[in-house]
Amino acid sequence: xxxxxxxxxxxxxxxxxxxxxxxxxxxxxxxxxxxxxxxxxxxxxxxxxxxxxxxxxxxxxxxxxxxxxxxxxxxxxxxxxxxxxxxxxxxxxxxxxxxxxxxxxxxxxxxxxxxxxxxxxxxxxxxxxxxxxxxxxxxxxxxxxxxxxxxxxxxxxxxxxxxxxxxxxxxxxxxxxxxxxxxxxxxxxxxxxxxxxxxxxxxxxxxxxxxxxxxxxxxxxxxxxxxxxxxxxxxxxxxxxxxxxxxxxxxxxxxxxxxxxxxxxxxxxxxxxxxxxxxxxxxxxxxxxxxxxxxxxxxxxxxxxxxxxxxxxxxxxxxxxxxxxxxxxxxxxxxxxxxxxxxxxxxxxxxxxxxxxxxxxxxxxxxxxxxxxxxxxxxxxx
Amino acid sequence: xxxxxxxxxxxxxxxxxxxxxxxxxxxxxxxxxxxxxxxxxxxxxxxxxxxxxxxxxxxxxxxxxxxxxxxxxxxxxxxxxxxxxxxxxxxxxxxxxxxxxxxxxxxxxxxxxxxxxxxxxxxxxxxxxxxxxxxxxxxxxxxxxxxxxxxxxxxxxxxxxxxxxxxxxxxxxxxxxxxxxxxxxxxxxxxxxxxxxxxxxxxxxxxxxxxxxxxxxxxxxxxxxxxxxxxxxxxxxxxxxxxxxxxxxxxxxxxxxxxxxxxxxxxxxxxxxxxxxxxxxxxxxxxxxxxxxxxxxxxxxxxxxxxxxxxxxxxxxxxxxxxxxxxxxxxxxxxxxxxxxxxxxxxxxxxxxxxxxxxxxxxxxxxxxxxxxxxxxxxxxxxxxxxxxxxxxxxxxxxxxxxxxxxxxxxxxxxxxxxxxxxxxxxxxxxxxxxxxxxxxxxxxxxxxxxxxxxxxxxxxxxxxxxxxxxxxxxxxxxxxxxxxxxxxxxxxxxxxxxxxxxxxxxx
Numbered sequence: 001x002x003x004x005x006x007x008x009x010x011x012x013x014x015x016x017x018x019x020x021x022x023x024x025x026x027x028x029x030x031x032x033x034x035x036x037x038x039x040x041x042x043x044x045x046x047x048x049x050x051x052x053x054x055x056x057x058x059x060x061x062x063x064x065x066x067x068x069x070x071x072x073x074x075x076x077x078x079x080x081x082x083x084x085x086x087x088x089x090x091x092x093x094x095x096x097x098x099x100x101x102x103x104x105x106x107x108x109x110x111x112x113x114x115x116x117x118x119x120x121x122x123x124x125x126x127x128x129x130x131x132x133x134x135x136x137x138x139x140x141x142x143x144x145x146x147x148x149x150x151x152x153x154x155x156x157x158x159x160x161x162x163x164x165x166x167x168x169x170x171x172x173x174x175x176x177x178x179x180x181x182x183x184x185x186x187x188x189x190x191x192x193x194x195x196x197x198x199x200x201x202x203x204x205x206x207x208x209x210x211x212x213x214x215x216x217x218x219x220x221x222x223x224x225x226x227x228x229x230x231x232x233x234x235x236x237x238x239x240x241x242x243x244x245x246x247x248x249x250x251x252x253x254x255x256x257x258x259x260x261x262x263x264x265x266x267x268x269x270x271x272x273x274x275x276x277x278x279x280x281x282x283x284x285x286x287x288x289x290x291x292x293x294x295x296x297x298x299x300x301x302x303x304x305x306x307x308x309x310x311x312x313x314x315x316x317x318x319x320x321x322x323x324x325x326x327x328x329x330x331x332x333x334x335x336x337x338x339x340x341x342x343x344x345x346x347x348x349x350x351x352x353x354x355x356x357x358x359x360x361x362x363x364x365x366x367x368x369x370x371x372x373x374x375x376x377x378x379x380x381x382x
Numbered sequence: 383x384x385x386x387x388x389x390x391x392x393x394x395x396x397x398x399x400x401x402x403x404x405x406x407x408x409x410x411x412x413x414x415x416x417x418x419x420x421x422x423x424x425x426x427x428x429x430x431x432x433x434x435x436x437x438x439x440x441x442x443x444x445x446x447x448x449x450x451x452x453x454x455x456x457x458x459x460x461x462x463x464x465x466x467x468x469x470x471x472x473x474x475x476x477x478x479x480x481x482x483x484x485x486x487x488x489x490x491x492x493x494x495x496x497x498x499x500x501x502x503x504x505x506x507x508x509x510x511x512x513x514x515x516x517x518x519x520x521x522x523x524x525x526x527x528x529x530x531x532x533x534x535x536x537x538x539x540x541x542x543x544x545x546x547x548x549x550x551x552x553x554x555x556x557x558x559x560x561x562x563x564x565x566x567x568x569x570x571x572x573x574x575x576x577x578x579x580x581x582x583x584x585x586x587x588x589x590x591x592x593x594x595x596x597x598x599x600x601x602x603x604x605x606x607x608x609x610x611x612x613x614x615x616x617x618x619x620x621x622x623x624x625x626x627x628x629x630x631x632x633x634x635x636x637x638x639x640x641x642x643x644x645x646x647x648x649x650x651x652x653x654x655x656x657x658x659x660x661x662x663x664x665x666x667x668x669x670x671x672x673x674x675x676x677x678x679x680x681x682x683x684x685x686x687x688x689x690x691x692x693x694x695x696x697x698x699x700x701x702x703x704x705x706x707x708x709x710x711x712x713x714x715x716x717x718x719x720x721x722x723x724x725x726x727x728x729x730x731x732x733x734x735x736x737x738x739x740x741x742x743x744x745x746x747x748x749x750x751x752x753x754x755x756x757x758x759x760x761x762x763x764x765x766x767x768x769x770x771x772x773x774x775x776x777x778x779x780x781x782x783x784x785x786x787x788x789x790x791x792x793x794x795x796x797x798x799x800x801x802x803x804x805x806x807x808x809x810x811x812x813x814x815x816x817x818x819x820x821x822x823x824x825x826x827x828x829x830x831x832x833x834x835x836x837x838x839x840x841x842x843x844x845x846x847x848x849x850x851x852x853x854x855x856x857x858x859x860x861x862x863x864x865x866x867x868x869x870x871x872x873x874x875x876x877x878x879x880x881x882x883x884x885x886x887x888x889x890x
Contacts, residue, residue: 231753233743240740244729250688250720251741252709362783 007361014357015303015310018350019317025349026342033334040328040338047327048320052203054327056194056211062312062319063211063276064089064290066218068297069304069311070225071123071270075141076306077229078262079242084130084145085270086294087152088123092271093278094156095122097285098164100185100278111188116275123271124264126152131263135256141263149294160285181286191279214276219312221269226308238262270294299343303350318343384447386411386543386574387432392441394427401427402438403598409543411446414565414575416585419595420618420815421786425578428595429545432576433465434458445543461543464536468547470528474521479503481520482534506537510567525673526557530564543574550584554673555843555876562588580618580816582611583844594618619816629827629849635664636700638835639685639804644694646677646684654680656859657694662835664803667826669850670839670861673879677859678839679721682808685837686718687711699803712741717802719793721809721839723786727793730782734774735763737781738796766795771821787818794825805829808839823849843872857881 027037048054068085075082082088096119103111129148133139166183191212195205205211229235240248241258249255273293278285300318304310325339387409394402402424409415419425430436432443434452443450445461452458458465472481479500488498500516507514512530520528529549536544546565550558565575565588579585585592586606594601594617601617639662646655655677662668670678683689685696687708696704703711712718720726728737739748739759748759763777770791774784781789790810798805807826811819826836826849840846846853847867854861855878863878 227753231756233749233752233754236736236739236743236754240729240732240736243731244725246725247727247729247740249708250686250718250726252707252712253741254707254709362780 007364010357010361014354015305015314015350017357018303018353019346021349021353022342022346025345026338029341030334030338033338035332035334040332040334043328043331044321044324047331048323053206053209054323056205056209058316058319058323059215060209060211060276060319061322062315063215063218064273064293065296065300065315065318066215066222066312067269067273068293069300069315070222070297070308071266071273072294072297072301073304073306073308073311074225074238074262074266074269076301077242078238078258079245080134080259080263081142082127082145082263082266082270083142083298084127084148084294085266085273085297086292087145087149088126088267088270089273089294090152090156090289090291091126092119092122093274093289094159094285095119095125095271096275097182097185097278100189101164101183101284103189104186106186106188108188108190111186112191112279115185115189115279116272119275120268120271123267123269123273125267127263127267127270131260135259156285156289157287160287166284179286182284184284185279189279190283191276193280210281212276212280214272214280218315221272222308222312225269229308234258234261270297273297299347302347305350305354384411385409385444386413386446387576388444388447389428390442390444392428392431392438392443394424394431394436394438400598402431405441405595405598405600407593407600407603409574409576410590411574412569412572413590414569414577414588416577416579416589416592417595418578418580418582418585418592418614418618420580420817421813422597422815423595423618424598425595426547429465429547429576429578432458432463432545434463459539459541462541463543463545464539464541466529466532466536466544466546466549468549468551470532472520472528472531475519477517477519478514478523478527478531479516481531482516482538484535486539503534503538506534509571510537510564512564524557525552526554526560529553529557529561533564533568537568537573542572543576544568545576545578547578548580549577550579550581552674552841554879555872556880558584581844582614585614586611596620615816630831632665632831632833634666634851635833637661638664638699639837640697641681641685642695642697644681644684644696645692646680646689647692653692654859655684658856658859658861660854660861662804662837664833664835665830666852667830667836667838667850669846669853669867670837670856671843671846671853671875671879672841672856674841676856678856679808681856682718682721682806682837682839685711685804685806686716715801715803717797717800717805719790719797719805719807719810721812723789723793728781728789731780734767734772734777734779734781734784734792735760737792738763738766738777740796742796742800766792766799770795787814787821790814790818790822794822798825798829803834805834805836806839807836809841810838811840811842811845819845843875847872847875855879 030037030040048058071085072082096115099115099118130141130144133144134141160182161180164182166181169178171178191214193212198205237253237258240253241255245255277290300311300314303314321339321343325336328334329336385408389405389407392402392405405428417425431438434455434457443452450461482503483499488495514527514530549561569575577589589606591603592606593603596618641658641660644655644658645653648654658681672678680689684691687706691704695702698716699714701714724730748755767777772788772791810822830836838850850867853865853867855863855875857878
């Protein structure tokens with residue numbers, strides 16, 4: 001029985017080991033650009049963790065990644081690769097923005113949830129196309145979601161620049177042209193920041209921090225996804241389909257049904273990815289609306305090995321790296337690409353270490369079973 | 383005269399297990415020496431050591447009196463040891479001749495000297511009296527012929543010691559006879575044969591001496607004339623084994639499963655089940671014998687709804703189930719034990735208790751509100767584990783860590799504990815050792831006594847004949863003959879397995 005705890009410990013240890021290994025490897029890269037790895041890492045930690053505003057920014061950075069990590073992980077769990085989170089969150093964010101600027105006069109308690117719902121709906125709509133194509137026509141979801149990402153880029157571009165462009169923008173007399181952006185969202189659609197709440201505990205966040213209620217909402221969502229996966233019949237079906245589709249089908253589970261529901265759920269979560277930025281920082285959608293959260297979500301999910309609660313931590317880790325990158329860039333003149341390299345190394349080492357670790361754990365379990373069997377066998381025959 | 387093979391104190395350890403524990407073995411030149419033992423007794427490991435695939439941790443090997451180290455499969459061939467694997471290693475699209483010479487071609491400069499190769503192989507054919515068409519493609523020949531190709535491959539490479547790993551597992555009785563004739567012929571020409579098997583009748587028939595392995599050790603070497611099948615089984619298992627199952631007479635009840643004119647087509651449109659009709663009553667086991675690939679698997683899958691019937695009707699428990707979903711069919715009381723445990727029966731990385739509820743996870747007793755009642759599921763699993771004697775360290779462990787027999791017990795526990803009325807069991811004892819197979823048979827007979835209708839599909843004729851009430855032979859998508867087991871011999875059935883009157887061993 002003791003061994004079981006050992007195995008659990010090894011599982012938790014795997015990502016930690018991967019982080020250490022990737023740090024070691026990136027040290028080599030840091031040395032190559034003539035800096036001291038120790039100093040770089042020290043600066044990163046100090047800058048990110050010793051200041052209240054940095055910690056808050058780190059969590060703000062992590063917020064969209066929690067949602068996109070969860071969205072990707074649900075796909076992975078049922079054996080599908082949702083690369084389309086990227087497009088799904090842009091469509092979701094746009095639909096949320098639309099509900100935010102076109103509806104006026106609603107109280108915030110109704111308007112904000114409505115806007116969030118629209119975000120989820122947008123993501124869901126965009127994820128329906130690839131899963132419909134997959135289940136009905138056998139189109140591989142990787143291909144269709146990648147292509148839909150490009151379509152979403154152009155579609156958003158068109159909607160913002162041509163259809164919904166804010167014509168009420170004031171120009172300085174005869175100078176320049178108006179910005180390509182949507183009208184501003186009603187204040188009732190905006191997500192309150194966490195400043196007031198944290199103030200109750202004596203934590204005063206500065207104004208340049210945009211940490212908002214989407215962060216706790218993300219944690220809550222992760223917990224809900226965890227519950228769904230581990231404690232509900234549907235979650236069980238989803239995992240069963242993901243790990244052995246044929247066996248699931250043989251015992252009466254319809255993989256296609258699981259795929260559709262699971263993918264729509266993944267899309268709905270993806271639709272929430274951009275909302276933290278939209279509803280607290282931007283307040284409108286423009287051409288500079290952040291991209292790549294969908295792809296980062298893949299890395300976040302991989303590092304967490306698709307564990308919903310692990311995703312919270314790996315998202316925060318990415319938030320930390322992003323904030324730390326700002327630190328080493330301004331304080332030490334290290335290019336922020338350095339951090340991209342670190343992230344890439346981390347993903348590679350997690351994949352390798354997770355594989356090694358799992359093999360090792362399997363061997364342990366085999367051994368354990370042998371011991372159980374042989375101890376039973378060696379009792380004298382009745 | 384020097385002995386062909388002498389092993390002294392061969393020990394091979396794997397993490398957590400001693401696969402071969404101080405094995406001593408002497409094989410005379412020109413004898414057929416059988417090695418028997420249950421799955422996991424260490425037969426395969428020992429053979430892989432002889433073939434140069436594994437290196438022993440301890441011990442010495444003498445080949446024709448000289449101490450040797452068999453460091454690689456290539457070295458084994460140099461020492462004139464040829465391995466005939468259980469799973470054929472042939473290139474389907476090459477001809478028989480090409481397969482035989484592949485990797486050991488005779489050359490003319492840099493070109494292949496086909497004439498010389500063909501002559502050499504033809505000489506072998508006539509020397510050992512093998513019948514084979516050298517220009518047939520391997521994909522067109524029968525299993526028995528493919529095996530002869532494998533044997534010729536090692537002979538062509540000059541082997542004097544042939545190691546055959548479970549050679550009869552895939553053969554029909556007639557093909558087994560043919561194989562045995564070939565082996566006797568080889569022996570007559572002075573070849574030494576090491577024959578691995580767990581089929582005791584065959585071993586007693588063909589071997590000059592028999593060495594029994596049990597749990598990595600040599601239990602003893604015996605002469606077939608001095609022992610009975612029961613003796614061998616006892617040596618293998620370590621305790622007396624009931625060779626005859628007590629099959630009580632049961633009064634057959636109502637027809638619970640009836641199939642009328644069932645046709646199932648492959649995706650190419652070719653019918654793979656082609657007009658099968660049968661009726662099974664409660665308390666009856668209907669066995670289907672046949673060489674694999676004649677539509678048995680598809681028949682089973684059509685019954686439980688995994689495959690669409692393109693015509694015909696399936697009725698279970700009085701209801702037409704043709705076209706119903708798998709879930710609906712299962713809910714009506716049809717249980718399925720699939721032939722491929724790992725692919726269809728279990729989700730290997732999942733825990734034992736998760737596998738135990740698979741397919742039944744929406745049953746009321748496993749739910750609490752809309753969530754899973756993990757407590758109830760674990761309790762149920764613990765009960766079943768105890769009832770069926772599943773050996774495991776914890777029900778939390780992934781099921782892939784369990785042995786094949788224990789995995790099958792979990793499937794039985796899951797499928798049989800819900801009082802199904804119809805049971806479709808496809809190759810339920812494949813890959814299981816004697817003890818576990820006996821357990822499966824007893825469970826099926828228990829279900830028979832309880833009045834269930836059971837369809838048993840098996841490639842193991844002995845199994846079908848020992849527990850079925852009626853036996854149908856499936857060939858080419860049809861049931862070509864039906865018998866009561868007491869009125870036929872395996873040879874009779876074998877004729878139909880090969881497609882009727884086709885000459886033994888040449889069935890195609």
